Amino acid sequence: MSQHAYQKCINIDCGAEFDCSQVIVKCPQCGDLLDVKYHWDKIELPEKLSDFGNRWATRNNRLDFSGVWRFRDLLNFCDDQYKVSVGEGQTLLQQCCGLAQDLGMNPNSLFLQYEGMNPSGSFKDNGMTAAFSHAKMVGAVASACASTGNTSASMALYAHSCGLKATVFIGEGKIAFGKLSQSMDFGGHTIQVAGDFDDCMRQVQDVCAELNIYLVNSLNPFRLEGQKTIMLRILEGLGWEVPDWIVVPGGNLGNSSSFGKAFAELKEIGLIDRIPRLAVINATGANTLTELVNDKGLKWNGGAYDQQIIDTYYANLDATGYRPETIASAIEISRPVNLKKCLRALEVCNGVVLDVTDEEILDAKAQVGRYGLGCEPASAASIAGLKHLLANGTVGKDERVACVLTGHQLKDPDATVNYHSKMARAFSNPPVQVENDLQKIIDLLK
């Protein structure tokens, strides 16, 4: 076990600390979220970020090959022998001049971080490789998660690759088939609960505590450690320069939380000198974060946030029987478990929050597709959100923006086909019917 890391409660009035060998996804003393923290002074860190790039030369070493473990000094919580890898994080930061121009930006200033290229087709693999390494370190034999789809696909893949059992909790009719098919193929044990994601999230926590199963949802602080490396790869893609903006869809808010943590740590250890701004984009049909931050004025406030605002909001969701509803199933979550960490990330990154409609999401998805980087609906929320931020002047057209495309196009082909089959959509591209007749086909194509 690493002597350099420990777990610490994020509640400033508690701050309890625990060894990394303990499997606890919430503070046993106050119930709040946990962070993985490091004794940076005891860790041998590279002098500059570009030193990480030297590991490309030694990629025969499986850890140097991994786009997560290439940065292992920054997530030094377990010994190498426990580290699990299936070659995650071979992802690209792609400059997208055409889309930038469509959005009225300087053509050189828009970058898409395509996390769909991960082994299971979404960014979740970045976190899962870290969570399963921790699971191996503590000797876990079974894993579980609640999932809108991608977490289960990723969990089942990693569990299978390192010999753990995997149980998936999904809500009724709330999962894209591309994702469900993966966890079935990877041998995941799928439990369909008569409820939605938030119900599954509640059940799985109790089940894991009762049966001593390792929980891999993003409540798990080790998962977020792996997801920090998405930001490192964006910096790498920009020649180790910091962009002006990171734009990411927000569901359970694990990604946005881990991005804020990454930048806070890099600044603290002196590997970057400025922190980019962060924009977290909700779907209108699942916009808890947007309502809490923009309408109710909720802020991290150095940790002294107003719990009353959160309690009142959730009590109202309960009272009205509210159910989130969006085509972007990966972010169809009304009780984001990482809410407080995300508030902290927004403070660290001087961040903004907004929501976009399903129609805006689908149009943005089709636009991204036109430039050859397909993505699933939730991912396109980042582009749809960027349009708003450009229109209201929050993001300048010359600012360098990196949008995270969180999942692969083929995760949810139903959404894509439905969109394109309807002529009325802004970017739809339906198939054209023609008789089985050579001349008629030629006439059509002339």
Ligand SMILES: *Cc1c(COP(=O)(O)O)cnc(C)c1O
């Ligand atoms: C999980 C997921 C999200 C949401 O990420 P959070 O960390 O839960 O906010 C967004 N897009 C895709 C494709 C996902 O799989």
Ligand SMILES: [Zn+2]
């Ligand atoms: Zn605590």
